[in-house]
Amino acid sequence: MKNVLGLLIFLVVACGLGFFVYYQGTSICRNPLDYAIGTVDGRFGIDQNRLLTRVKEAEAVWEKGFTRELFNYQPGSSFKINLVFDERQKQTAEANQSEAGIEISRSMYDQILKEYNQQAASYQVQLNNYNYLVDEFERKLEAYNSKVAAINTRGGATPKEHQVLEAERKYLEDQKKILDSIRAELSSSVLRVNSLGDQVNYLAKQLNIEVDTHNQRFGEAREFDQGEYNGKEINIYQFEGISDLRLVLAHELGHALGIEHVENPKSIMYYLMDKQDIKNPVLSSEDIQAFTKRCSSGNILNFF
Numbered sequence: 001m002k003n004v005l006g007l008l009i010f011l012v013v014a015c016g017l018g019f020f021v022y023y024q025g026t027s028i029c030r031n032p033l034d035y036a037i038g039t040v041d042g043r044f045g046i047d048q049n050r051l052l053t054r055v056k057e058a059e060a061v062w063e064k065g066f067t068r069e070l071f072n073y074q075p076g077s078s079f080k081i082n083l084v085f086d087e088r089q090k091q092t093a094e095a096n097q098s099e100a101g102i103e104i105s106r107s108m109y110d111q112i113l114k115e116y117n118q119q120a121a122s123y124q125v126q127l128n129n130y131n132y133l134v135d136e137f138e139r140k141l142e143a144y145n146s147k148v149a150a151i152n153t154r155g156g157a158t159p160k161e162h163q164v165l166e167a168e169r170k171y172l173e174d175q176k177k178i179l180d181s182i183r184a185e186l187s188s189s190v191l192r193v194n195s196l197g198d199q200v201n202y203l204a205k206q207l208n209i210e211v212d213t214h215n216q217r218f219g220e221a222r223e224f225d226q227g228e229y230n231g232k233e234i235n236i237y238q239f240e241g242i243s244d245l246r247l248v249l250a251h252e253l254g255h256a257l258g259i260e261h262v263e264n265p266k267s268i269m270y271y272l273m274d275k276q277d278i279k280n281p282v283l284s285s286e287d288i289q290a291f292t293k294r295c296s297s298g299n300i301l302n303f304f
């Protein structure tokens with residue numbers, strides 16, 4: 001008799017547990033999941049209202065894929081969404097700082113490169129002009145020399161010829177001085193252009209190093225470990241900006257719907273944050289199928 005009673009109590013408890021699991025497991029297939037905003041660490045720089053706005057956007061990502069409400073904001077609900085500050089968000093702040101540093105280096109590089117291109121182009125114009133003047137000078141000098149040689153062969157210049165030759169010689173001498181000063185200017189221009197070129201190369205090298213270091217430290221596609229759904233609440237530990245937060249929330253809300261990871265890298269429920277459209281996240285057919293399958297009758301039976 002005692003054993004029978006023991007068995008009965010056990011059965012009642014087992015059934016109760018079964019019902020509870022069944023209820024928890026399948027109620028979201030019929031009714032929206034109530035949630036509330038829990039604790040929001042001030043170090044994220046975002047308050048409860050702004051978090052709620054992002055949650056509602058993440059909620060809309062899911063609800064757009066189905067014809068009914070899947071989530072319902074219910075202040076006081078036991079299912080909470082929290083922002084929990086730890087090392088991960090600290091690292092995000094460092095990544096943002098590193099990105100800002102790269103932006104400064106990049107704009108310095110762009111500026112020097114622009115200056116270099118301008119100076120190099122103006123040097124080229126100066127050089128072409130100089131070469132043209134040199135050609136002209138050499139032609140005139142040759143003509144002058146032939147004239148002098150012809151006069152000498154003839155036995156010397158008349159006073160009138162001498163006067164003309166003297167004027168031409170003076171003109172050529174002046175031209176030579178002008179060409180010498182242009183050449184001196186060109187030499188200092190080429191030094192300036194070369195020094196700017198060296199700066200461009202140096203900054204490009206530095207920029208590449210900075211970008212490589214940044215990519216090594218922060219650049220890999222991240223697993224969705226920025227947040228977690230632990231069966232009772234969603235904790236978000238890390239996000240870079242509004243879009244990032246919305247995508248992480250959408251992913252964790254998917255887990256709260258009882259969905260595991262799916263295979264398509266564009267899916268909200270893919271295990272990596274990588275190929276999703278971060279600005280405009282949408283459910284993939286795999287995401288939709290996962291929830292449909294999870295709520296199909298065959299799967300509900302598995303919850304017993």
Ligand SMILES: [Zn+2]
Nearest residue numbers: 224251261271
């Ligand atoms: Zn996940």
